[in-house]
Amino acid sequence: MSTTKQEIDTVLSVENLSVSYGKVQALEDVNVDVKSGETVAVIGPNGAGKSTLVDTIGGFHDYDGSIRYNGTEVADSSTSNLIADGLFYCTERRDLFDYMSVEQNLRLGSYLNGEGEERRLEEVFDLFPRLEERRTQETQSLSGGEMQMLSLGRGLMSDPEFLILDEPSIGLAPVILQDISEALESIQELSVEILICEQNITFALEHADRLYLLENGSVRRSGTPDSLESDKFVETYIGG
Numbered sequence: 126m127s128t129t130k131q132e133i134d135t136v137l138s139v140e141n142l143s144v145s146y147g148k149v150q151a152l153e154d155v156n157v158d159v160k161s162g163e164t165v166a167v168i169g170p171n172g173a174g175k176s177t178l179v180d181t182i183g184g185f186h187d188y189d190g191s192i193r194y195n196g197t198e199v200a201d202s203s204t205s206n207l208i209a210d211g212l213f214y215c216t217e218r219r220d221l222f223d224y225m226s227v228e229q230n231l232r233l234g235s236y237l238n239g240e241g242e243e244r245r246l247e248e249v250f251d252l253f254p255r256l257e258e259r260r261t262q263e264t265q266s267l268s269g270g271e272m273q274m275l276s277l278g279r280g281l282m283s284d285p286e287f288l289i290l291d292e293p294s295i296g297l298a299p300v301i302l303q304d305i306s307e308a309l310e311s312i313q314e315l316s317v318e319i320l321i322c323e324q325n326i327t328f329a330l331e332h333a334d335r336l337y338l339l340e341n342g343s344v345r346r347s348g349t350p351d352s353l354e355s356d357k358f359v360e361t362y363i364g365g
């Protein structure tokens with residue numbers, strides 16, 4: 126069978142994905158794809174299944190259906206192989222080491238890919254001067270927004286080709302959100318694919334090429350920001 130152009134362009138392909146926690150069906154028959162160079166956002170209310178979706182793509186849950194990254198089924202690959210293959214899952218701030226310094230946490234991001242570490246560290250500090258100012262500071266003493274920057278910065282230290290961001294805007298003051306937005310725009314220029322799961326719809330509409338609206342574990346709508354903004358269902362959901 127020949128490979129179509131669309132298949133070549135599709136970097137991440139989620140097909141008929143279902144995930145349950147015991148009797149709780151968190152995702153049912155979800156289809157999502159991310160094409161070369163795209164930023165895609167998954168939006169939805171609390172409990173919609175957004176975190177379950179990105180956790181599953183990151184290799185943290187068993188699933189029915191298929192998740193292929195660069196043609197490889199995620200379930201058949203180890204987390205370290207996925208990272209080595211350019212997939213980096215940046216969770217809120219859950220995976221930072223509290224007692225390590227900012228710089229130590231950043232350097233951990235390149236443990237599988239040490240080549241170019243110094244250059245990448247400088248790039249991260251250029252993106253987030255706040256982190257450079259705090260490079261020797263213990264991570265546990267950072268503000269929530271600074272931890273978010275550190276989490277994103279650590280993701281970039283792995284020289285990712287595909288970044289998964291779990292709620293990058295959560296709980297951030299407007300000035301920090303602006304820093305994260307600007308960093309995201311710089312990352313988009315590197316032609317890295319990005320999958321964002323977000324509750325902040327304004328943030329998602331601003332940054333995504335395409336969006337999926339998830340509700341009760343199912344995709345209810347998908348499309349470009351323009352097509353979704355004029356969709357009555359989404360309008361109701363967004364609140365006008």
Ligand SMILES: Nc1ncnc2c1ncn2[C@@H]1O[C@H](COP(=O)(O)OP(=O)(O)OP(=O)(O)O)[C@@H](O)[C@H]1O
Nearest residue numbers: 146149151169170171172173174175176177178324
């Ligand atoms: N470990 C778990 N055990 C049982 N049920 C779970 C577990 N984790 C999530 N769920 C349930 O799965 C559903 C989807 O949860 P999930 O956290 O993926 O949603 P979400 O869209 O990320 O929500 P939020 O924006 O509030 O984080 C919810 O009904 C939730 O209660």
